[in-house]
Amino acid sequence: MGLVRNRVGLPAKCDLQIKAKREVCSFEFHSVPGDKSISQRAIVLNAIAEGQGTVYNVLRSRDIESCITILRQLGVRIAWNGDELSVHGQGLRGLQAPAGRLEVGNTATSARLMLSVLAGQSFAAELGGNALLSARPMDWVVQPLTDMGAVIEYLGAKGCLPLRIQGASPLSPIDMEATVFSAQEKSALLFAGLYAEGITRYRQRCQSRDHTERLMHYFGIDIHSDNDVTFLKGGNAFCAKDVMVPGDMSSAAFLLAAYAIRGVDRKGSLLIKQVGVNPTRSGFIRLLAEMGLHLTLQAEAELISGEPVADIYCTPGTRLSSVLAEGNGRIQSLIDEVPLLAAVSAFAEGNTVIRDCGELRDKDTNRIQTTAGVLKAFGVETSCSDDEMVIHGGRPLSPAIVNSCGDHRIAMTAAVLASSLDEPSIIRNCGCINVSYPGFVEDLSQFAHIDVLPAE
Template sequence: MMGGEPQPMQFGPAGPLKGQAAVPGDKSISHRVLMLSAMAVGRSRIEGLSPGSDVHSTAAALRAMGARVDRRDGAWEVDGLGTGGLLQPRRALDMGNSGTSTRLLMGLIASHPVTATFVGDESLCRRPMDRVIAPLARLGADIVAGPGGRLPITLRGMAGAVGRDFRLTVASAQVKSALLLAGLNASGITRVIEPVPTRDHSERMLKAFGARIDVAIGEDGERLISLAGETALEPVHVKVPADPSSAAFLIVAALIVPGSEVRIERVGVNPMRTGLFEMLSAMGADLSFENAREMSAEPVADIVVRHAPLQGVDVPPRIVPAMIDEFPIFFIAAAFARGESRAHGLAELRVKESDRITAMARGLRAIGGRVEESDDGLVIGGSGGDPLPGGAVIASDLDHRIAMSFAVAGLHCRQPLTVDDMTPVQTSFPGFAAALRGFAAG
C-alpha cells in the first residue's frame, strides 16, 4: 500500500529527447502469468516481470495462499499449487493500488473453498467492484462488499463450482479474465460471450499453460470464449514483453519535443493494445515498428519514434477498448496538435484510479490548454505544436497515469509545471522520471 509523504516533482522545457530504453514488463501480462503459474503443477520461470508495486501486490497475495514466489538470478520463479490448490490466507490481502489484482484474484478465489478479505489504499477503496461481484455471485461465490460495491470486500469461494455462460454487459478485460480464472476450478465449461473485443492476454496465457480454451467469432462479430475446467496446467518459461502503456509516455514525449528521436525495445504490440499507436499514426506521428517477432505467445517490436507535427483527430468508438489505459497521454498529444481532437464513450475513465476525464481536463486548463468536458469524454483544442504556458501545480489524484502524463506535458511548456505527487508512478513504472530525464540529457 502506498504511503508516506507526497513526492512533488518539477518538469520543465527540455531539449530534444535522444536515446534507447527498455520500459518495464507489461503489467497486464505480469498479473496473469503470476496467477496461472500459481495454478500450474511445477515450477514456472518468468523473465521481465513488471517491477511495479501493483504486480508485487499480486505476488504477495499468492504467497499468502500457499504459492512460492521468489526472485532468483534476475527472474521470478513460481512453484505452483495446482488447480484448486489455493490455501486459506491468514490475514487480509492488501491490494495496495491495484484494481487488476483485486478483480482477477476475486475470480481466482471464487471457485476455491477459501475465504479472503481484500483491502487497499485510499484510491483503490474508491473504485467500484460491482461489475465483477455480480457475475462471480452467479457462479456461487458469497461476497460482502462495502458501500457502493467498494473495498473492503470479503469473498467466500464456492467448493464444487460449475461452469456457466456469461455475457459481458460492459467491455472489460478484467471481468472476462476474472470469470475465466474462476472457471479453471469449476467443473464443465465456462463460456464468456464478449460483444466488444477486449485485450486477450488471458486467452493467450491460458493456452500457453495448457488450458483447454477455444475462441470463436460469431456471425455478429461476438467473441465466444470457452474454457474447460479442472484441467491441470503446465509450468512455463515466460518472457514478458515491455508494456505498451508505459512506452506510450516516452513515445508521446518524443513526438511533442522538437528534434527528438528515441527507440524503445521489445514493446508488446498485441492488436488489442495498439489503439493509441493507431490514433497517433492517424495524427501524423512518425512511428516505425522494427524487428517484429513473437515473445511468449505475444507479438512484440522495437519502436522508433521521431518528433513530428500532429493533427487533431476524432477517436472512433471501435478504438476505445484498445486504448482505454492510454487516453491520459493521448490527451497530452492532442493538446499539442493542430486543430481539435474529440474522444467520447469514455465513461469507464471516471472509475479508474481517479476520475481521469475530470483530472485531465482540470490539469490541461491549468497549464493553458483548451478543453471541453462532457459526461463521457473531452474535446481538446491543440496548440498547433507550440509550447503551452505551464507553470501550474498538477494534482495527480493518486493516479500514476495522470502523474506521468503531465510530467510529459511539462517538457514542452514555457514554464516548468509541478506534479504534486509522483509516488503513484511506482505502481507501474519505477524509474520513469529518471528515464525521461535520461532521454532529455541525450
C-alpha cells in the same frame, strides 16, 4: 543516447519540478518495464498451476509486489532473481487459507483475478484495498462469481472492497454477456471458469485486450474463441510455464508522447526496443501515426506465449494534426493511454474529439475530469462529459502547478506535458508513479531536467 532502465522508484511522498532540455538529440531506450497486465496474469496462472515456472522481465512495481504478497499469504512460494520471478505452483485447489485479510493495495487487476481464484477455493477469505481501490466498483465481478456458487459479503460500501468471500468447489459454469467493455470482467470470469466443471462462455461487447486468452492457451488450458464468444473448459489441472513478459506498451507510450510533443528542432529519432505490440493494445501508436508522427515497427517477432513484440522507431514527421478517436473497440485498445492522447492533442492543429471513454470515470480517479483539469492548468482549452473529451489544440502551453490526485497515469501525463516547456512546472503527489513505472523519472530525464522535491 543509450539508457539502462533504472529500477529505483520515487519516494512515497514527493513532487517533481520539470522543464525541457534544449539540446538536440536522438533517443534510444533498450527496454521499458515489463507489461503490468501480463506480469500479473502470468504470476497468478503459475501460482495455481502444477510445478514451477519462471516469469522473466517482470515489472517490479508496487502493484506487482501487492500481487506477490497476497499469493505468499495463500501459501505460494515465490522468489526473485533480478527481474526473474520463480513461482512454485500449488495447483488449482492447493492454496492455503490466509491467516488474515488479504490487502491488495491499489491493483484492480489483481483484486479481480484473486477474487476469481478465491471463489474456487474451499475456504473463506477477506480481501481489501487502499482508499483509491476501495472506491472502485467490484460488483460487475462479484455478481457472476455469486452466480457460479461463491458466497460474497461486502464489509463496507456495497459493491466495493473490502469484502468476504466463501469459495465453492467446484463452481458452476455459466454463459455470460459482457456488462462492461473492459477486459477485466472477461479475465475474471475466465479465471473463475478454471474452477468450474464444464464449459464457461463469455460474449464480449467489443474486442478488448486478449492477454488472458493468449496466456491460457500457452499454458495448455482448453480455451478458444469464436468471433466475440470465448469458451473455456474448466476443472482440469495444468502445468506451470516459463513466461517472457514483453515491454509494456503503456510505459512506452509516455516516451512516445514526450517525443511527439517535443519541438521538431530539438529531436532526432526515437527507438524503443522490445515493446509488446499486441493489436488489442496498440491503438495509441496507430493514432500517433494518424496524427502525423513517422512511426514504424522493426524487428517484429512473436514470443512463445503468443505475444507479438517489436522495436518502435520514430522520426519527427509532419506537424501534428487533430483526430477523431471513437468506437468501443478502438478506445479499448488505448484505454490506459487516453490521458496521453489528450495531452498530445494539445499540440495538434484543430480540435481532437475522444469518445466512448466513460470507463475512465472508474479508474484511480475520474480520469476524464482529472485529465481535463491537467490540460486546463497548462492553458489548454478542454471540455468533457461523461464519456467524451474535446481538446482544442495548436496553441502555446504555459507552465503549471498541478496535483496528480494520487493517480499514477495522471502524474506521468502531467510530467510529459511539463517536459515540453522551457520554464519549470511542478507536479505534486508523484509517489504514486511507483504503482506502474518506478523508472519513469530516469527515462523521462532524457527529455527534461527533473528535480525530485519533498512533498508540500
